[in-house]
Amino acid sequence: QQKVQQSPESLIVPEGGMASLNCTSSDRNVDYFWWYRQHSGKSPKMLMSIFSNGEKEEGRFTVHLNKASLHTSLHIRDSQPSDSALYLCAASMGTGGADRLTFGKGTQLIIQP
Amino acid sequence: DPKIIQKPKYLVAVTGSEKILICEQYLGHNAMYWYRQSAKKPLEFMFSYSYQKLMDNQTASSRFQPQSSKKNHLDLQITALKPDDSATYFCASSHIQDTQYFGPGTRLLVL
Numbered sequence: 001q002q003k004v005q006q007s008p009e010s011l012i013v014p015e016g017g018m019a020s021l022n023c024t025s026s027d028r029n030v031d032y033f034w035w036y037r038q039h040s041g042k043s044p045k046m047l048m049s050i051f052s053n054g055e056k057e058e059g060r061f062t063v064h065l066n067k068a069s070l071h072t073s074l075h076i077r078d079s080q081p082s083d084s085a086l087y088l089c090a091a092s093m094g095t096g097g098a099d100r101l102t103f104g105k106g107t108q109l110i111i112q113p
Numbered sequence: 114d115p116k117i118i119q120k121p122k123y124l125v126a127v128t129g130s131e132k133i134l135i136c137e138q139y140l141g142h143n144a145m146y147w148y149r150q151s152a153k154k155p156l157e158f159m160f161s162y163s164y165q166k167l168m169d170n171q172t173a174s175s176r177f178q179p180q181s182s183k184k185n186h187l188d189l190q191i192t193a194l195k196p197d198d199s200a201t202y203f204c205a206s207s208h209i210q211d212t213q214y215f216g217p218g219t220r221l222l223v224l
């Protein structure tokens with residue numbers, strides 16, 4: 001069973017709209033969550049990270065974390081066609097070392113002009 | 114200038130052969146990683162190294178051997194290649210417990 005579950009698998013949002021992506025870890029040892037964006041044929045690029053309960057905003061991107069439920073969500077407002085990509089959620093344990101990232105299967109986001 | 118270099122970009126191999134994937138990072142990071150991504154499986158962790166020492170290993174098969182000759186190098190040797198090994202192999206690097214930056218990847222096709 002996948003330890004990091006993402007939903008939905010795919011999402012179509014009109015240009016200028018709000019995209020909301022979800023991610024939950026089933027591993028209670030997880031401490032950190034990361035959101036990566038991967039455009040087709042490219043490598044993943046870190047978008048946002050969150051380690052504490054609450055909300056973090058950077059420009060059009062907002063990430064939420066509920067550590068009790070190990071649930072994080074990413075919200076993209078005023079979505080642009082360039083936001084069309086695979087969004088990957090990853091979790092790590094924060095051991096203080098070279099921690100592995102455990103990725104979900106991703107949400108394929110399509111922004112329709 | 115690319116800060117993480119992976120060579121080659123594309124690789125075609127025959128079943129049973131051996132290949133080495135090269136990774137060099139110029140970000141001054143002390144941790145390096147290998148991940149694999151295929152159509153069948155999500156992006157999955159393989160190995161992590163810190164200060165040239167193996168820290169974590171998720172790969173069950175001994176056919177996959179990481180090699181670190183310098184602190185900013187982490188190559189991946191794959192022996193007895195199988196068609197199932199076909200995937201894109203990403204090298205990543207980071208400061209300890211910090212954001213991992215991914216290289217452009219090596220796309221491997223095993224025939």
